Amino acid sequence: DHAPETATAAASGANATARFATDKSAAAAATPPERVSLLAREVLAAVHKAVHDHKVTYDEYNALKSWLINVGQDGEWPLFLDVWVEHAVEEVAGETRDGSKGTIEGPYYVPAAPELGHDAVLPMRDGEHGTPLLFQGQVTDVAGQPLLGAVLEIWHADDDGFYSQFAPGIPEWNLRGTVTADENGHFQIRTMQPAPYQIPTDGACGKLISAAGWHPWRPAHLHLKVAAPGYQQITTQLYFPGDKYNDNDVADAVKPELILDPHDVDGGREVTYDFVLDKV
Numbered sequence: 001d002h003a004p005e006t007a008t009a010a011a012s013g014a015n016a017t018a019r020f021a022t023d024k025s026a027a028a029a030a031t032p033p034e035r036v037s038l039l040a041r042e043v044l045a046a047v048h049k050a051v052h053d054h055k056v057t058y059d060e061y062n063a064l065k066s067w068l069i070n071v072g073q074d075g076e077w078p079l080f081l082d083v084w085v086e087h088a089v090e091e092v093a094g095e096t097r098d099g100s101k102g103t104i105e106g107p108y109y110v111p112a113a114p115e116l117g118h119d120a121v122l123p124m125r126d127g128e129h130g131t132p133l134l135f136q137g138q139v140t141d142v143a144g145q146p147l148l149g150a151v152l153e154i155w156h157a158d159d160d161g162f163y164s165q166f167a168p169g170i171p172e173w174n175l176r177g178t179v180t181a182d183e184n185g186h187f188q189i190r191t192m193q194p195a196p197y198q199i200p201t202d203g204a205c206g207k208l209i210s211a212a213g214w215h216p217w218r219p220a221h222l223h224l225k226v227a228a229p230g231y232q233q234i235t236t237q238l239y240f241p242g243d244k245y246n247d248n249d250v251a252d253a254v255k256p257e258l259i260l261d262p263h264d265v266d267g268g269r270e271v272t273y274d275f276v277l278d279k280v
């Protein structure tokens, strides 16, 4: 079995925190003070309202304080935010687009995965576990014109539900790649179908889940970013029919348009899914 013995919340959290600091933390600097003040006031007012409405005690306040300190110590701010907040931000961001639906990015994207051409096999280990999956499709504009040279970045968990670069013992680029569509906007990607993903249960996020009596699962999913020059990049995830977590994803990121329709073939499964991009 490939399952890493020592996948801990603190280790994957530290990796996700470092990844965010490298790729995205600079984007936050441009928020003007009026906007910061408005949003900070309203979020705090919502907290104050919950305290008053539910007569929150000092013991509960201290439990919250202790838990928030642990989220930081476990490096789980990226996980917490992407699981419980990002879906609302994505819904707002997607409101004005006509093309394919997107959904949240989550904490495990890594830029600049190996370039694999338009007929791609994702990097995988000898004997990589799981059901072989051929994922293919076309990238077009909203009028159906192929977008030649569209670029798809794909990343997903393995058959044990672990992501390379965030769980130990997995080769660096395992099940991650950059795929460039051909002159007709077509692409083909061979991979292994991922398993459902369980958010770490041994860190602060896991503690919230068990204290609240929730479950820690996301349905199995492929992550993608699809881009073409002059078009808006979409960030999305695709899901598999019949997954027991499609209706109760802990991260609330499933949309009906994102559920694939694969069929069984000799030695695995095949599915076609097309992407439609909006102009910038």
Ligand code: MBD
Binding pocket: 079, 082, 083, 104, 105, 106, 107, 108, 197, 199, 218, 251, 253
């Ligand atoms: C994931 O794999 C994921 O996609 C999200 C959104 C949150 C945590 C783990």
Ligand code: FE
Binding pocket: 106, 108, 197, 221, 223
């Ligand atoms: Fe994921």
